[in-house]
Amino acid sequence: MEEQRTLLYTAIIPIRWGDMDAYGHVNNTNYFRYMEQARVEYLEGAGYKILPQGLAPVIISTACTFLLPLSYPGTIELKMFAGTPGRSSIPTFFEFRLQGNDTVHATGEAKIVWMDMATGKSVPIPDALRATL
Secondary structure, eight states: OOOOOEEEEEEEEEOOGGGBOTTSSBOHHHHHHHHHHHHHHHHHHTTOOOOSSSEEEEEEEEEEEEOSOOOSSOEEEEEEEEOOOOSSEEEEEEEEEETTOOOEEEEEEEEEEEEETTTTEEOOOOHHHHHHO
């Protein structure tokens, strides 16, 4: 049975010429940057600054499955979903599409853990954020 997922955010990201590699498609490393950008936009929009101090979200694992290449010119519609949160972690999932097209070009995931940056130990997800998940 697949985990229930809640759509959190949709990022609109233009593909830049420099995002492509020698094969003429978006280089695989950029997919991770796109996921990071969507994550940061969502969290900061929800009031959680990404700072290396205090209590903050960090990524402990990430993955991407490349289904169809993306290339310039184009605009990515990147949907970010949340799975069932744990005490201190949130599984997130991503779907990459070209804007205006339903074809999924790639899927991704990243596990966010809320940390106390001073101690390096995990802490509970903020209650206000948990309520939105």
